[in-house]
Amino acid sequence: MARTILPFGPQHPVLPEPLHLKLVVEDEIVLEAVPALGYVHRGLEKLCEVRDVNQMIQVVERVCGICSCLHAVCYCQGIEALLSLDVPPRAKYLRVIWGELHRMHSHLLWLGLFADAFGFESLFMQCWKVRERIMDIMEATCGNRVVVSVNVIGGVRRDLSPEQCSWILEQLAIAEKDVKRLQSTLLTDYTVCKRTKGKGVLTGEQAYQLGAAGPTLRGSGVAQDARQENYAAYGGLEFAPVTEPDGDSYARSAVRFRETLQSIDLVRQAIARMPGGEIAVTTKARPQGEVTMRVEQPRGELFYYIKADGTKNLDRVRIRTPTFANIPPLLAMLPGIELADVPVVVLSIDPCISCTER
Amino acid sequence: MFTMTKNVVRNLLTKSATRLYPFDVREPFEGYRGRLDNRIEDCIFCKTCQVKCPSQCITVDAKAGTWDCDPFACVYCAICVDHCPVKCLFMDNTHRKPSAEREMIHLQGTPKKKKTPAAKAAPAQDAAPASPAPEGEAAAPQAPETPSGDTK
Numbered sequence: 001m002a003r004t005i006l007p008f009g010p011q012h013p014v015l016p017e018p019l020h021l022k023l024v025v026e027d028e029i030v031l032e033a034v035p036a037l038g039y040v041h042r043g044l045e046k047l048c049e050v051r052d053v054n055q056m057i058q059v060v061e062r063v064c065g066i067c068s069c070l071h072a073v074c075y076c077q078g079i080e081a082l083l084s085l086d087v088p089p090r091a092k093y094l095r096v097i098w099g100e101l102h103r104m105h106s107h108l109l110w111l112g113l114f115a116d117a118f119g120f121e122s123l124f125m126q127c128w129k130v131r132e133r134i135m136d137i138m139e140a141t142c143g144n145r146v147v148v149s150v151n152v153i154g155g156v157r158r159d160l161s162p163e164q165c166s167w168i169l170e171q172l173a174i175a176e177k178d179v180k181r182l183q184s185t186l187l188t189d190y191t192v193c194k195r196t197k198g199k200g201v202l203t204g205e206q207a208y209q210l211g212a213a214g215p216t217l218r219g220s221g222v223a224q225d226a227r228q229e230n231y232a233a234y235g236g237l238e239f240a241p242v243t244e245p246d247g248d249s250y251a252r253s254a255v256r257f258r259e260t261l262q263s264i265d266l267v268r269q270a271i272a273r274m275p276g277g278e279i280a281v282t283t284k285a286r287p288q289g290e291v292t293m294r295v296e297q298p299r300g301e302l303f304y305y306i307k308a309d310g311t312k313n314l315d316r317v318r319i320r321t322p323t324f325a326n327i328p329p330l331l332a333m334l335p336g337i338e339l340a341d342v343p344v345v346v347l348s349i350d351p352c353i354s355c356t357e358r
Numbered sequence: 359m360f361t362m363t364k365n366v367v368r369n370l371l372t373k374s375a376t377r378l379y380p381f382d383v384r385e386p387f388e389g390y391r392g393r394l395d396n397r398i399e400d401c402i403f404c405k406t407c408q409v410k411c412p413s414q415c416i417t418v419d420a421k422a423g424t425w426d427c428d429p430f431a432c433v434y435c436a437i438c439v440d441h442c443p444v445k446c447l448f449m450d451n452t453h454r455k456p457s458a459e460r461e462m463i464h465l466q467g468t469p470k471k472k473k474t475p476a477a478k479a480a481p482a483q484d485a486a487p488a489s490p491a492p493e494g495e496a497a498a499p500q501a502p503e504t505p506s507g508d509t510k
Contacts, residue, residue: 051412058412058435122362129375136387143391143449149435157440158389184361 003031006339010039014117014343017353021346025339033334035327041357045317052312053079053287057151063319064355065146066109067297069095069102072151074295075317077231078306079153082287091155092233093274097168098142098150099232099295100263100270105134106298107260108179110350111186114253117347118195123185130178137171140164155280165271176264179257186257196250200333200345203247212329213322214300215259216349219252221245226296237269249348256350259298286310297322299350321355391434392453396425398467400446407438407447423469428462429454 003026010018018039024032047059060075061068073095080087112127135145141164142148150156160168186192202212207220217224218241225241227234242258244251287308295302300322307316326349333345369375377384386392403420415431416438418424439447 054410054437055412058433058437062433122366126365132375139390140387141389143387143389143436144434147433147435149391149433149437181365185365189361 002026008342008346010036012343015346015351016113017351019346019351019353021334021342023334023339023342028339030334030337030339030342033331035331037353037357039357040354042354044358045319048314048317050313053308053314054153056314056317057153058149060317060319061147061149063358064321064352066106066352067102067299067302067355068147068149069098069151070295070297070302071319072149073099073232074293074302074304075306076151076153077295078291078293078304079287079308081291081293082289082306082308083153083283083285085154085281085283087155088278088281089233089275090159090277091279093236093270094156094158094160094279095151095232096234096237096270097160097267097274098138098148098156100266101134101138102148103298104175104260104263104267105131105138106350107256107263108134110256110298110347111182111253111260114344114347115186115192117343118191120189120191123182123192126178126182126185130175130182133171133175133178137168141168152280154282155278157280159279160271160274165274169268169271172264172267176261179260179264183257187254193250195341195344196253196348197246197248199249199337199341200348201246201248202329202333204245206332207247207329210328210332211325212300213325214297214350215252215255216300216326216329218243219255220247226294226301229294231293231295233270233273236273237266239266249344252348256298286312287314299323299352299355300325319358321352321358323349323352323356326351327356386451386453388451390451390453391436391449393450394427394429394432394434394436394438394463395448395450396427396463396465397446397448398425398465400444401425401465401467402444402446403467403470404443406441406443410437410441412437421469423467425465425467426462430460 003024006023006025008021008023009015010020020036020039022034022036023030044059044063048056051059057072057075060071063071108127108131112124112131115123115127138148139145141160142150142158150158202220204221207217208222212220221243223241223243227239228241239262242255242262244254288310290305290307293304302322303320305318306314309315330346330349334342337345403418403423405418405420408416408418412435413431413433415428417426436449439449
């Protein structure tokens, strides 16, 4: 059969994101993929010229619903660096707790969607059932399920009482049991292995050269995690980046699965080591200068560039999200695979196109 | 190969994990940010909420004593609640019902009382013998308006 160009997306039954790929196929084997973006551009970066520095926290939280807390953490840390603010240690630990809860719910959501991509509906429902418990923790502690709005410049807005902490630990113990119950299915089931092992292989060198981020990079055996930079309270916690050597879709899902358990452990450590004291410092100073800030999102490294000119509005906010970094590796994964595996491989980088286009 | 079977059987034998939502509603969590409301009788119409709101969904008219909010534009961040100086704004922990039509929250309160010229004149007359006093007294009633002018 001659070469055919097949449009894939922007709306595809298994992809929740409007990603459009032009696939060059020959006999159902993908030869090349060309991405087309630009379906959900919202102009959020431009809003920084209208909204003031504090109001921008709520704007950046809406770049991505799934990792809203970490966007706010990154932005607030950037502004705090410009103002040379000392954030109270308790606020740093609280940021870690909510950030890790976000990572957990993002990974569980993705594991469910991934199971759904190869038609494992029951596993999809199981993952989302566990995720619901994490969402309840966030609703009870922050007041909202997804966009938690707890970060402010100089700290956080809500505190955790000892009763809430012990309730979180109880809930996490149940969630951990539920996640572990899914372990054998997610990692050893015949159907799952058949659809994911050896699909979309990215070697460690390729991943590094193409600038992959997050589980896509760690799934190829490169132990690199922005949390190792010890922002927030990560310096006081013990963890090591989760890596898998194979670089295929299975390795990426295994990394995410193990990171979910790691996040539960990190929340436990953070609650155990959380000091008392203030949760926020206030300032009336206006930021001036420019700064770059990195945090580790569930999908990978998030990068902010902020330029302020001493007025109440910022001059420029540039956001580079992990999906943007993961698109070149995705294009390297696709050639050589069967057309039927394209949705699984595309989903294996956890694409968030709303993030990428802002 | 049948690793999921245990889970499936357990789910069949145990209680449903979901609720029949409209008939069975879970108790809301205490701090849930469900719905923005205002105890209008306590409101001083200082416009702080209007200025701080990230989605700019609140409109306050100090002269007419009205407080309007567009609940469809509200992002339920509770920034206005945190900044309210008299704590008349609050978040109810039950969420707003879905609506087929656009609706606005329109609250009418009592506008701030301005000191009448008669009230101004009385202390001014008393203080008349001291020459610089009348000017000082005349400027004083305008002072409360200045902060609201700044916050715009």
